[in-house]
Amino acid sequence: MKKTKHEKPPRRVTMTDVARLAGCSQATVSFVLNNATGVTISAETRGKVIEAARTLGYGASSLIHRPVLGNLGSGTIGFLCDQLATTPESVNAIEGARQACWDEGATILVAQTMGNPEREEKAVEAMLRSGIEGLIYMTIFTRQVAPPSFLENLQIPVVLLNCYAPESRFPSVIPDEAAGGFAATETLIRLGHRRIATIVGEPFMQAAQDRLKGYRKALAKAGIAYDADLVGEGNWSPTSGFEATQRFLALKDRPTAFFCQNDKMASGCYNALRDAGLRIPQDVSVIGYDDDELCRHLRPQLSTLILPHRAMGAWAISELGKRRTSGKDSYPLTKMDCNLIERDSLAVISQ
Template sequence: MAKAAGCSQATVSVVLNNVTDIKISPDLRTRVLEAARRLGYGLASPIRRAGLGDLRGGCIGFIVDQLATTPEAVNAIEGARHASWENDVTILVAQTQGRAEHERKAVARLLQAGAQGIVYMSIFTRRVSIDAVFDDLPVPLVLLNCYTSDNRFPAVVPDEATGGHMATASLIGKGHRRIATIVGESFMEAAQDRLAGYRQALAEAGLAYDDRLVVEGNWTPTSGFESTQKLLSLEEPPTAIFCQNDKMAMGCFNAITEAGMRIPDDLSVVGYDDDEISRHLRPQLTTLELPHRPMGAWAIEQLARKPLAGRHEIHKVGCTLIERASTKGCVTRQ
């Protein structure tokens, strides 16, 4: 929400928590409150309308395997916090590094602290086999960015296939017909689903899939650089590249510049994740924003509803395409 209001997260917290001993200009306060209403925080939030019932004045446990590697976990926790702040619900966070013994200790301590529900999050979207300690919890459990094979718990994940489709379709809509993609590591579900969305968008537009235009990276800038070099060396290079994360897009930018080409005049580029770096590249990067904040809010809503035992449909939340300056209409090469 700080991005939407054009200010720091600290300023957002000051405004939303009605801190009176810190001076905030009326214009900035209004901008933050308008962004909050637009994004569904506070009084406009569906969580607020549903009510948190017995969670009010209590606490919720958040168990995550990693906090420091990417911003996704922090964004999800922030979404959960915004969904519950008016109801005086405290979020307690435990990082376990995916170790079962750490998870068991975290569960015991969170329950001892009075947690009235637990959110279990994986930093990578995947199917998980969770420890038996979660089978007999006295409080509800919701899975965030992961799911189990038997779907016995409510679970929420990003709609990555639709995201890959949106990224590709945005380039097709600008007239591009030879569109490459740099995928992440193929064993990861996010990479598989984004590629599936890419292929679907091509098929819907009547464009043939060309495996020469699909290069596997590993999410790093270096792999984006090297993959772009391969694509530019083709006899018929692409006019646009969909990089499946923003770090690979950064490497892609460098390879295009090193080749003496310009973005987007000679080549359009789309990224994925809306990493902070996407706003500092020149030109600024068109990308997709992962929905971890609304996913965190959804998890809190499910805990408030006290889900019953049984099979639960995996809830998918759509990504948002953020148009910036790295794409334009197709350039026809002579």
């Protein structure tokens, strides 16, 4: 149809449009879409940029259109997880895998097994009958596992997500929890804090152990003596965060900052601080971990570290595309950064 003189041709979508929708700079969009090396960009920001580019139809991105499935083709991927409903991490990992498959037309079949070996084998048998070309094996808690023996004999590639096996028999990816604990603590140190309390999760869990290792490493690097009185044991719940914070506030020399090793404990910490008449961040700084949805609903909004499960899911899909067989070689363990998301709960310590 002939255009009238009043009609304008449709405007071409630009990187500026993508940046505006993603809530970041044009430079960040360029780095993400061109897969620039040597630039550290959080998994959350990367995901926002890619999703914004898709929404707007910006088609110049090699990240969006590259064939991440490699020689797997455009078939079906199996995703085996012990738990789906406990936390959002498994859903985020599945979503990351789905996004990586987006342009390939691949389908992901998901099964929850509750860690039952018999159910795991039956689930994989059903997936194989459906023609899966690769399998992702995930645990909800980061840990070393003894993968089911039947995985060794599969004629399709297998990747471990959020867990790893002895002797690195399969490609594996986990969050770098020690680096995350270090980053959280170092951030508070850079703001001038020296009395930094930490509330850890259940100590038998590797995530709690590694986050505490990172905390201690950051203190040591800054020349700050480790003080056991500033380490409180929690159980990942708001109540445990509340009670641990009350104990810290009873100290003669109370902390000026809190590193809560998950966001739910941080929410309990918030309540205890308010009950004590302390303001966040004017009197006390607080940092959490996980980037739970509640971070954006606390007042002030909670600074936290993001668990990279979405990026880990995308990595797993990419890794599946590299191999036809699994379990025959030794693979290095891949660790992904838990990047800081700075919101309104941090401030330079007042002198």
